[in-house]
Amino acid sequence: MLENIEIMVILLLIVVVGYVAGKRGYLDEAFNKRLSLVIIDITCPALILSSVMGDRLPDSALILPLLCVGTLTYLTLIPLSFLLPRLITTDRSTWGIHGFCITYGNVGFIGYPIVASLFGHEAVFYAALLNVPNTLSVFVHGSYLINSGHDSKAFHPKILYSTPMLAAYIAILIVAFGWTGIPKVVSQPLSLIGAITIPAALMVIGSSMSRLSIRQILGWKSVYIVSLLRLGAVPLAMYGLFTLLGFDPFVVNINTVIIAMPVATYGTILCLRYNRDVTLMTETTFITTILSVLTIPLITLLFG
Numbered sequence: 001m002l003e004n005i006e007i008m009v010i011l012l013l014i015v016v017v018g019y020v021a022g023k024r025g026y027l028d029e030a031f032n033k034r035l036s037l038v039i040i041d042i043t044c045p046a047l048i049l050s051s052v053m054g055d056r057l058p059d060s061a062l063i064l065p066l067l068c069v070g071t072l073t074y075l076t077l078i079p080l081s082f083l084l085p086r087l088i089t090t091d092r093s094t095w096g097i098h099g100f101c102i103t104y105g106n107v108g109f110i111g112y113p114i115v116a117s118l119f120g121h122e123a124v125f126y127a128a129l130l131n132v133p134n135t136l137s138v139f140v141h142g143s144y145l146i147n148s149g150h151d152s153k154a155f156h157p158k159i160l161y162s163t164p165m166l167a168a169y170i171a172i173l174i175v176a177f178g179w180t181g182i183p184k185v186v187s188q189p190l191s192l193i194g195a196i197t198i199p200a201a202l203m204v205i206g207s208s209m210s211r212l213s214i215r216q217i218l219g220w221k222s223v224y225i226v227s228l229l230r231l232g233a234v235p236l237a238m239y240g241l242f243t244l245l246g247f248d249p250f251v252v253n254i255n256t257v258i259i260a261m262p263v264a265t266y267g268t269i270l271c272l273r274y275n276r277d278v279t280l281m282t283e284t285t286f287i288t289t290i291l292s293v294l295t296i297p298l299i300t301l302l303f304g
Helices: 002-023 029-050 058-087 093-101 106-118 123-147 157-161 163-177 184-194 199-210 214-218 221-244 249-259 266-273 279-303
Strands: none
Touching: 002 106, 002 199, 002 279, 029 163, 029 184, 029 199, 029 266, 058 093, 058 123, 058 221, 058 249, 093 123, 093 266, 093 279, 106 123, 106 249, 106 279, 123 163, 123 249, 123 266, 157 199, 199 266, 199 279, 221 249, 221 279, 249 279, 266 279
């Protein structure tokens, strides 16, 4: 539990560094937009690929259940991403952002180290398998949510062959064919480049916060409702659903922990990429990250 709290504090400190850098003028809005493109098109695909380039494969009997649970999770959450925001607020302009925040957690950035601390390092591979449907969904459905209400053609087919999606397709092939022993001359550069993603994305969030007032940083009522759904109601509902469906408890527990993460930092990055106001996304990401210092240890005590 203390180790998980320590992880969350470390990540929050990186956000603080970004905030200070934004206040001091090192990171401005134009730089954040350029950096967001680097994250999405270069470092994020590298992170996706490196996550499945281990030297050994885990229990092959769990691969199909993990992919099934991961896929069913987002098939369940996608309809809720359209329904729940309409119950939370009448402000149509916020529905897409709220829907994104309810659906997508910080799987790769925070989920992996939490899973490793609870279930062992080899379980990171299981988390990576669960993250494959997440990656496919966040750059298609997530991009649609962020563009909805602003763009008459919110879904752009080119998303399906963007670099993160291509990386996800390759990751699926690596898993499906059980490819191991990928040369370090390939895996090591991808790992190093992918490692940039976490601090860079968190610093962009901090920098974006530096342009908000204290009232905006603390968020509004709807932000806290969404936060409770993201950190509590959604993971508990997924646990109940997959337990009733009879999936392996080990698989269900890993998925529950993964789903209990704060809002995905990709949300802010995608807002910057599509020139959307980052205020609401940044507020919710920050609040859920703060609250997760308490909620993640509680979830891990229940399901770890």
